[in-house]
Amino acid sequence: MKYLLLAFFISFEAQAFLLLFRNPPRYPDEISIRVGDSDCPNAGLTAAQLRDFVQRSVDDYWNSVSTSRVKFKLGASISIPASSTTSQMVALAANGEIVVGCSDDAATFPEASTLAKGGMTGTAPRGVVAINDTAATRFDDVDELARVSTFAHELGHAIGIGHSNIEYSLMYYSVVAGVVNEFLTEDDADAITYLYPNDKELGGLAGACGSIDLDGGNGGPGNFLLTLCFGFMLIVLAQKSASFRQR
Ligand SMILES: [Zn+2]
Numbered sequence: 001m002k003y004l005l006l007a008f009f010i011s012f013e014a015q016a017f018l019l020l021f022r023n024p025p026r027y028p029d030e031i032s033i034r035v036g037d038s039d040c041p042n043a044g045l046t047a048a049q050l051r052d053f054v055q056r057s058v059d060d061y062w063n064s065v066s067t068s069r070v071k072f073k074l075g076a077s078i079s080i081p082a083s084s085t086t087s088q089m090v091a092l093a094a095n096g097e098i099v100v101g102c103s104d105d106a107a108t109f110p111e112a113s114t115l116a117k118g119g120m121t122g123t124a125p126r127g128v129v130a131i132n133d134t135a136a137t138r139f140d141d142v143d144e145l146a147r148v149s150t151f152a153h154e155l156g157h158a159i160g161i162g163h164s165n166i167e168y169s170l171m172y173y174s175v176v177a178g179v180v181n182e183f184l185t186e187d188d189a190d191a192i193t194y195l196y197p198n199d200k201e202l203g204g205l206a207g208a209c210g211s212i213d214l215d216g217g218n219g220g221p222g223n224f225l226l227t228l229c230f231g232f233m234l235i236v237l238a239q240k241s242a243s244f245r246q247r
Contacts, residue, residue: 016166017191020119024160024195027125028096031159032075033058036101038082040133043102044140050131051077054100057151061170065189070196072098072155082133086117090128097126098158100151102133112136118154127158149182161191 035051045053051074058072080089080101085108093099098120103109108117109132116139120127129151132139139147149170156171163173169185193202 016187017164018162020160020162025125031072032097034078034099036080037077040102042137043133056148061152061184067193067201068196069198093126100129103130104133109134116154118157129154145182
């Protein structure tokens with residue numbers, strides 16, 4: 001499980017998006033999302049609503065990127081103990097699956113303002129999205145669109161996409177209060193297309209992605225953002241502002 005904690009970020013000059021790993025394990029072209037079958041009482045979600053939000057987050061965001069060949073599909077629901085950590089949740093996933101559910105584990109969510117966490121293992125295509133369901137969670141305070149986009153943001157982490165420095169992108173993270181990123185941007189599409197190019201759609205242009213130097217030739221080790229190695233931060237750092245929109 002060590003790799004789960006070893007998320008490091010690579011920055012590229014050509015693109016603003018980051019990856020959680022140098023070369024994230026790739027999922028099959030159809031990713032199965034296993035949604036928890038329990039209500040999330042503190043987050044204000046019934047099991048049915050949880051499933052609905054996840055479905056909307058894939059329909060409205062990642063599955064809409066035509067230049068990416070990968071598609072998210074909801075599979076059979078799954079039983080997830082409420083007190084699960086992200087490591088315990090990802091252990092429930094088979095290869096090619098992402099487990100999505102709620103956690104009321106205080107060690108997983110020490111900050112009420114952390115809405116959710118998402119990430120993947122570094123050794124196999126298995127991912128997790130955990131919604132903060134602790135008693136103090138603020139998840140139930142954000143509006144519906146912010147909830148859907150939170151799922152979409154964390155699902156991006158669950159396939160190995162890190163944060164973007166493009167301020168309006170879905171995958172943006174900032175400590176600035178009041179930033180709500182509820183739209184998929186070209187930068188987000190570039191990230192998933194980089195990992196899963198749809199050669200038919202790209203018509204050979206996928207080669208353009210090859211210009212990205214995975215070995216850090218544009219700056220070497222200096223490109224590694226060590227300050228972002230917060231273990232399984234993949235995710236949401238605590239946001240202490242009043243708007244709780246950071247994920
Ligand atoms: Zn994030």
